[in-house]
Amino acid sequence: MPKQLINLTVNGSPYEVAVEPRWTLLEMVREELRFSGSKEGCGTGDCGACSMILRGPQDGRGRLITSCLMLAAQAEGCEVTTIEGLATNGRLHPVQQAFIDTGGVQCGFCTPGMIMASKALLDRNPSPTLEEVREGLAGNLCRCTGYAKIYEAVMHASKAGK
Amino acid sequence: MRAFEYHAPTSLNEALSLLQELGEAARPLAGGTDLVVQMKENATKFAAPSHIVNLLRVPELGGIEFSESVGLRIGAGATMAEVAESLIIRERYQAIVEGAALVGSIQTMNMATVGGNLCNAAPSADIAPPLLAFEAEAVIVGPAGRRSLPLEEFFLGPGKTALAVDELVAEVRVPVPSAGIGSAYDRHTPRKQMDIAVVGVAATLSIAGNRVERARVALGAVAPTPVRARRAEGALEGQPPSDDVFARAAEIAAMECSPIADVRASAEFRRYIVRVMTMRMLREVRDRARSG
Ligand SMILES: Cc1cc2nc3c(=O)[nH]c(=O)nc-3n(C[C@H](O)[C@H](O)[C@H](O)COP(=O)(O)OP(=O)(O)OC[C@H]3O[C@@H](n4cnc5c(N)ncnc54)[C@H](O)[C@@H]3O)c2cc1C
Ligand code: FES
Ligand code: FES
Numbered sequence: 001m002p003k004q005l006i007n008l009t010v011n012g013s014p015y016e017v018a019v020e021p022r023w024t025l026l027e028m029v030r031e032e033l034r035f036s037g038s039k040e041g042c043g044t045g046d047c048g049a050c051s052m053i054l055r056g057p058q059d060g061r062g063r064l065i066t067s068c069l070m071l072a073a074q075a076e077g078c079e080v081t082t083i084e085g086l087a088t089n090g091r092l093h094p095v096q097q098a099f100i101d102t103g104g105v106q107c108g109f110c111t112p113g114m115i116m117a118s119k120a121l122l123d124r125n126p127s128p129t130l131e132e133v134r135e136g137l138a139g140n141l142c143r144c145t146g147y148a149k150i151y152e153a154v155m156h157a158s159k160a161g162k
Numbered sequence: 163m164r165a166f167e168y169h170a171p172t173s174l175n176e177a178l179s180l181l182q183e184l185g186e187a188a189r190p191l192a193g194g195t196d197l198v199v200q201m202k203e204n205a206t207k208f209a210a211p212s213h214i215v216n217l218l219r220v221p222e223l224g225g226i227e228f229s230e231s232v233g234l235r236i237g238a239g240a241t242m243a244e245v246a247e248s249l250i251i252r253e254r255y256q257a258i259v260e261g262a263a264l265v266g267s268i269q270t271m272n273m274a275t276v277g278g279n280l281c282n283a284a285p286s287a288d289i290a291p292p293l294l295a296f297e298a299e300a301v302i303v304g305p306a307g308r309r310s311l312p313l314e315e316f317f318l319g320p321g322k323t324a325l326a327v328d329e330l331v332a333e334v335r336v337p338v339p340s341a342g343i344g345s346a347y348d349r350h351t352p353r354k355q356m357d358i359a360v361v362g363v364a365a366t367l368s369i370a371g372n373r374v375e376r377a378r379v380a381l382g383a384v385a386p387t388p389v390r391a392r393r394a395e396g397a398l399e400g401q402p403p404s405d406d407v408f409a410r411a412a413e414i415a416a417m418e419c420s421p422i423a424d425v426r427a428s429a430e431f432r433r434y435i436v437r438v439m440t441m442r443m444l445r446e447v448r449d450r451a452r453s454g
Contacts, residue, residue, distance in 0.1 A: 001165040001166065001167060004168060020165070021165070021166055021167060021168035021214065022163040022164070022165055022166060024198070043202060044199045044202065044203075045195055045199060045266065045269070045270060048267065048269060051269055056218075063243065063272040064268055064269050064272055065269055065272055065273050066269040066270070066273070069193075069194045069195055069198045069199065069273060070194055070198070070273065071168065071191070071194065071198070071214070071216070073168045073170065073216070074170075074191075074194070074216055074218055076170065117268065117269075120268070121268075135268075136268060138267050138268070139266065139267020139268055139269045139270065140267075
């Protein structure tokens with residue numbers, strides 16, 4: 001199948017990419033743009049390791065999506081943020097820092113997705129309850145750290161944790 | 163995933179002419195939370211499509227609107243997150259919000275569309291029972307124009323709908339709810355989140371004085387399609403909204419559905435859950451109808 005040119009913004013920079021129609025957004029971002037932070041765990045929307053924040057041309061704010069289920073071509077004209085786009089001027093985003101400070105990372109495979117989901121949650125709800133954190137992260141699986149440390153990290157990064 | 167050609171129409175007319183031109187070879191794609199999974203697993207219920215028509219940029223399919231004269235319009239492209247956050251749906255059609263809010267994770271809700279949930283036609287589709295209980299209609303568009311179909315007639319079987327290959331669901335229309343109506347939807351799943359309904363039950367009741375004026379009960383995952391429980395409704399209407407009446411209706415609902423046994427549950431267990439959940443929903447709706 002011939003490749004198709006699409007334009008989009010990833011982590012603040014504009015890109016023009018030749019994509020195969022069957023590529024997912026995740027494949028394109030990892031393989032073509034070489035932002036390999038986002039992971040493919042399941043490829044079917046269940047684990048959240050591929051979570052990114054996507055803002056469409058019409059959207060007010062970005063929304064959390066599983067990039068393994070979106071075609072790259074469907075992201076035409078969108079702004080995509082991955083874990084690589086969170087730090088500013090070499091300073092980690094507060095959510096990233098909180099995961100380090102509270103030990104919310106072990107092997108790290110789920111971490112980029114966890115942090116994107118946490119950021120999306122805190123953008124919407126800066127002072128979530130523990131229950132709201134659980135719900136906000138229900139689409140993200142971790143098989144080694146354990147969720148307690150992860151929830152702790154999010155609470156820590158929230159307004160209430162300050 | 164098998165290779166395919168990709169089309170991104172920016173108007174409904176353009177989308178419809180593509181579908182007409184490409185016929186069986188094409189498949190519309192919205193949020194992809196069913197279709198992309200099926201294409202990856204090579205498990206589409208139809209031949210692997212050689213053309214994909216993206217619906218996300220078709221403005222006519224978006225939006226949620228309400229008016230006192232015509233009721234609610236939910237664009238087929240509205241996401242579960244948009245439905246769950248809609249103030250008007252929260253206020254008037256609580257069961258629909260409850261259905262939308264159960265569809266997967268935050269990520270899933272941000273991608274999954276109402277049209278995709280209906281057109282995928284899983285017996286367990288969570289938006290279906292609440293819409294059936296509010297007597298929604300699917301507005302279908304195709305080369306011959308627009309037609310409207312009660313949602314009950316839209317579902318033909320697992321993965322089967324009344325849509326022709328060159329037709330799309332444009333929107334769902336839901337009538338203005340009668341005064342004093344209450345509604346609720348919930349499902350039984352082994353896990354609280356990220357699971358598929360073993361049984362889903364939606365109910366609406368309009369109560370006047372001490373009498374149920376109108377009752378609608380709709381069930382998910384207990385028949386080849388989401389279904390209304392008409393005999394249970396009949397056992398409620400005209401009766402006082404008492405626990406005794408509800409218990410009888412719940413028993414009837416359990417008898418009139420036709421569940422299958424699968425890895426999630428046996429048929430008997432599903433019937434048992436229909437009874438328990440129907441009772442629970444009716445009580446919940448009674449409280450809501452009275453306090454609202
Ligand atoms: C992790 C996960 C959890 C899930 N949990 C649930 C759950 O709890 N409950 C539940 O009900 N579902 C669940 N689902 C299934 C899915 O999210 C829903 O069915 C969703 O609403 C499908 O919408 P979509 O926009 O993603 O559809 P798509 O995958 O884009 O399309 C689905 C089908 O509908 C067709 N289609 C889409 N839009 C139209 C249209 N306007 N006109 C005609 N045809 C159309 C497509 O051709 C395709 O056949 C889950 C999915 C995932 C990945
Ligand atoms: S890789 Fe996308 S959800 Fe698991
Ligand atoms: S840290 Fe290993 S999966 Fe979460």
